[in-house]
Amino acid sequence: MELEMATKDLTTVEICAGAGGQSLGLHLAGFRHTLAVELDRDAAGTLERNLARLARTTGQTAPVVAVGDVADQSVWEPSDHTGIALLAGGVPCPPFSIAGKQLGSSDERDLFAWAVETAGVMQPKAVLLENVRGLSMPRFAGYRQAVLDRFAELGYSADWQLLEAKDFGVPQLRPRFVLVALQEEYAPFFRWPEPIGGVNTVGDALYELISANGWTGAAAWAERANRVAPTIVGGSKKHGGPDLGPTRAKREWRSMGVDGLGIADAAPGPETHHDALPRLTNEMVARLQGWTGAEYAWEFQYGKGHKTSTYRQIGNAFPPPVARAVGLAIAAALRQDAAATGRTGFKPEFHDEVYRALRSHGGFISVIRLHEILGGALSVDDIARRINFMTRDFEMEVRVRAGVDSYRLGEWRAFRGQDDHVRHEAFAAPQKRSKIS
Template identity: 75%
Template sequence: MDGTTRATELTAVEICAGAGGQSLGLHLAGFRHTLAVELDRDAAETLKRNLSRLASDEGHREPVVAVGDVADESVWDPADHAGVSLLAGGVPCPPFSIAGKQLGSSDERDLFAWAVEASGRMQPDAVLLENVRGLSMPRFAGYRQAVLDRFAELGYRADWRLLEAKDFGVPQLRPRFILVALREEFAPYFSWPEPTPAVQTVGAALYDLMAANGWAGAEAWAKKADRVAPTIVGGSKKHGGPDLGPTRAKREWRSLGVDGLGIADAAPGPDTPTDFVPKLTNEMVARIQGWSGPGYEWDFAERKGRKTATYRQIGNAFPPPVARAVGIAIASALRKEGSSTGDHGAGSHDEVYRALRERGDFVSLAVLRKALGGTLADSEIERRIDFIRHDFEVEVRLRGGTPTYRLGEWRAFRGQEDHARHEAFAVDRLRSKIS
């Protein structure tokens, strides 16, 4: 398939697809899925139902929704999908979450590096991966640089941008750290999407849903809910039922007139006091996530007793309007629209990591300082090395009483047969079967 045909058809393979927030956004941007892979069966069922509907409405071939571990080649083989326009996904967030331990490469759920290697096998025209804001922190600068350098080796120009959902018409903060990589042919045409001028409030977004059952207090409630929401927290199967986040987030929700200690089955009725503090329904949470308006219809039909599972699907999603905005920017680049003046991929995230990698042997702080042009003090270089040691083997050797450092292997899972992830995942899978 030649480049012109690929850019016209705009096909997509999506990994760790969840319940379809990114899927819908990419569909609205013009991409058509050939495959989506998701581990959670409830999310995969929602995804399959909706992607099937979209394909049927357009007379297109229904995409395959594969259920299982994305790194298991019995579930899918990246090599079978060579030449797709876009590889996209929302790889697991816990390895980088500020609320967690930020174990990065040491967390068996980390699939970022694996996704980069999958890109190398598939050679798509573009790659889109999203994650939490924590990945943007200094702690992961070396990790980010390793990702960029590996993409460069594979023939791509890549970089990250922190985007907030509120800047794209979503009534929620929800910062997401987005990586976009494009083949050299298309990278100069890529520009990050610009924020929309209007910011939507919680009250404006939810008034009709809150008033749907005749609650007399809905209008006053909507006026009080005059800001964007804090970030929705989807949670995991390991932690209780649905609620709207940690204590600080619940306080913010309370100030908006929302009880964040759970999810309601329905909006307040006509007999509910006007000063009642309501909980959100799953339909309301979906709207807070950006499933709102024509084209954004999505079926989260709850099965009996599965309200919590539905909430997790919605709460863990990538807001469709953000995915649409980034998808449109990628599609424009793949069609080579506009001028080819972009500098995508020109930045650097960790010059200390790069200096260690380029030297390849033991190097002292003095040599590193000189290599960096004297821009960093020894204490800052040591701090950066300490961060790097979380994700990479760093060997330290004394020479004349002076420590020298050599960068070793990246601990991240990239598909290695002897990686600890295999055993950890097997144990988790066994536990899930037992439970």
């Protein structure tokens, strides 16, 4: 009965849902999906099957899983889902990934600004969006501030936090940059989740699976793999088959006794040399992402080239235990569980005063003048560098007088639903759309 009372009003719509890492975590935190939207058909198949199973266990109707471009109104209409408790999603990572070009607003896959505008249409009580660590870097300081300021205009308090999966029982580093926004009445009750303590190692997590076929080297291997894994990289459809990441990550895997050049079909058997470097199976990778034990059980749907498809579904996921921890924190805020203190658990760590100064000034302003306005908190060189970063995501006019450059901040280039945005070209041609992830 307590669970029913706790979850009755915790409805959620999830966008860019992937194969369901965030979905499962939110379900375990008490949220119940009314809709999930995903572009990739294999991931959507996984999501539909598992959400239907979860719905049966709670005696509820299975949510709709819509397949297609989340920004296409023929796939779903945000205005049909107003007043839900939570809008959640893992909008595409490549625009911000350190491993990529960090194109930000210039990448056709960038949906962060669109997600903010969608929240304005739907007016959920809370918003949860997660992405890669690259979005936390100085390159995107102005972009982040634009997101926060737009949320404020829509009546939300919002902030970012860098969370590492290893702090929530997942045997992997996997830092994720998480944004939480809440309507003003709920914001004072929010606190970011605290690490649970203790470390789950690769060896501990995978010994059962690596030894399942009788490999004699399993015990020694597990002892060697006595630390957390580097971040698992799922990759995108623009690149090749499954492996465990870039060269640096593969070296780290090798030091733990893992061949990171590919994914195995099965665990090593008794014929495998005890000093061998085995490859991980998809089941093992899923366990390293937090899908472990009956509570986190998940069945992946296979498509064409199923090993690659399955690995991509797993590797791109938000670890369910981390999503659960954030979901519980949001649920507590929505229930106003804690005594309000008049201030949230939000911190100014990822705010950008240069963007705000440019935006509030409205006209042309020099770096020297910005330095004065900011009270010398940032050096002239740092301000100039931040402005240079902003030119990649915003229109920026430059005026030169007496040899001094002055700047005026213009429109955000990000896709927010504009009919004339270049993003539409990428999604218009099927051959291009099939490579978008």
